[in-house]
Amino acid sequence: MNRRASLPGAAELFRSTGGPTDEGWFERRPNNxxxxxxxxxxxxxxxxxxxxxxxxxxxxxxxxxxxxLALRATHGLAVDRGRVVREAIAVVLADLEERGEDSVLVRRLRHDTGK
Incomplete structure (x- = not known):
């Protein structure tokens, strides 16, 4: 009896999921x-x-x-960590798009790199 697990091949691991690839919150917007x-x-x-x-x-x-946990206990929002991270990314990218040089992301990255 073979005790090895059957693993998927590379074609199965890297196949397209059939979903949209250039739609959604990450699409390129004009730099205005x-x-x-x-x-x-x-x-x-x-x-x-x-x-x-x-x-x-x-x-x-x-x-x-x-x-x-605070979102759940205080605000009644049962979300997973991935959702929190996706929302945080969306907020930071919107701020960058809107405020550019004055965005929180630019200021924090400049502070971290000493520029």
């Missing part, structure tokens, strides 16, 4: 800081077509979990 920014939204719980891996510190993971 004076135009009214379209409201960005994180995507709700659904099957997503792309995946990234992000490494965080123990403290960052704990803070994320505390935020998730």
């Amino acid at each position: 800081h004076h135009a009214a920014a379209s409201p960005r939204r994180g995507t709700p719980r659904q099957k997503h077509t792309a995946k990234i891996t992000v490494y965080v510190s123990d403290e960052e993971l704990l803070a994320l979990e505390h935020a998730r």
